[in-house]
Amino acid sequence: MKNENRTYLGVPAHRPRVGFFELSSCEGCQLQLLNNEATLLEFLDLVEIVQFREGMTERSDDYDIAFVEGSVTRDDEIMRLKGIRSQAALLVAFGSCACFGGVNQLKNRFLDQEWVKKSVYGDHSIATREAQPLSAHIKVDLEIFGCPVEKGEVERIVVNLVLGKTIEHPKYPVCMECKANENICLFDLGEPCLGLVTRAGCDAWCPNNRFGCWGCRGPAEVANIKQMQEVMKKYGIEAERVLDRLECFGGFAEVAASLRQQLRVTPNAGSHNDVR
Numbered sequence: 123m124k125n126e127n128r129t130y131l132g133v134p135a136h137r138p139r140v141g142f143f144e145l146s147s148c149e150g151c152q153l154q155l156l157n158n159e160a161t162l163l164e165f166l167d168l169v170e171i172v173q174f175r176e177g178m179t180e181r182s183d184d185y186d187i188a189f190v191e192g193s194v195t196r197d198d199e200i201m202r203l204k205g206i207r208s209q210a211a212l213l214v215a216f217g218s219c220a221c222f223g224g225v226n227q228l229k230n231r232f233l234d235q236e237w238v239k240k241s242v243y244g245d246h247s248i249a250t251r252e253a254q255p256l257s258a259h260i261k262v263d264l265e266i267f268g269c270p271v272e273k274g275e276v277e278r279i280v281v282n283l284v285l286g287k288t289i290e291h292p293k294y295p296v297c298m299e300c301k302a303n304e305n306i307c308l309f310d311l312g313e314p315c316l317g318l319v320t321r322a323g324c325d326a327w328c329p330n331n332r333f334g335c336w337g338c339r340g341p342a343e344v345a346n347i348k349q350m351q352e353v354m355k356k357y358g359i360e361a362e363r364v365l366d367r368l369e370c371f372g373g374f375a376e377v378a379a380s381l382r383q384q385l386r387v388t389p390n391a392g393s394h395n396d397v398r
Contacts, residue, residue: 135284141173141185145199146226147192150270151217152176158273165277168284187212193219193226193253200259207260215262218269218338222372226253269338272324292322293343296335300326308334314359316367319345340373
């Protein structure tokens with residue numbers, strides 16, 4: 123990275139060259155940065171953005187850090203991703219699609235992908251494949267979770283990158299942030315919520331707005347899945363509603379697969395036995 127005589131709170135700081143890129147995604151995570159008008163100028167002063175299709179027409183392939191949004195769903199995206207990786211000293215998976223496959227990976231639940239293409243696109247030829255996270259194809263140096271990412275968290279991480287500090291994500295679940303914000307527990311309102319097993323860092327964004335967590339940030343390091351099942355059962359939340367949330371963004375793929383297997387072998391599971 124290029125050195126400049128710059129400081130942040132008196133600490134010498136580099137101003138890295140940054141590029142933002144997108145694969146299969148809605149580009150909402152990049153848009154989050156532009157939506158942060160209150161501190162956007164300060165954020166831009168920390169880095170030199172040399173490629174960012176959402177916000178500028180100029181572009182350069184000379185960058186130190188690459189933020190890549192979206193999941194891999196085509197062969198040409200694999201080639202593009204490897205090209206970005208070869209140019210970047212540091213590559214960041216930006217958002218849930220990049221980290222886990224995101225909502226795009228829901229199509230992976232269909233075992234016959236050719237049937238999916240036929241059903242959606244008819245006779246139109248389209249290049250598509252199983253949706254995968256970036257890490258399935260290249261080395262990822264850092265992940266920033268969320269759908270979309272939380273702009274305040276992104277700024278904190280970028281500051282730490284500029285200062286050369288270690289990046290550490292919370293190990294506790296969203297439930298702790300929710301309690302700290304003095305919210306009414308959504309289970310008491312009859313709403314399922316994955317906040318008790320999902321990685322914190324979003325300041326309980328959805329529960330703050332009376333919307334149950336869907337686990338877009340993936341499992342917390344101390345996630346207690348067994349306790350989650352007990353809580354869901356206590357409040358009468360159907361297993362299929364829980365699975366819908368666990369499978370939505372891909373971060374809980376292994377947990378969801380295990381629970382689906384349990385449903386298939388559990389007596390009296392009813393229609394859940396055939397769910398796919």
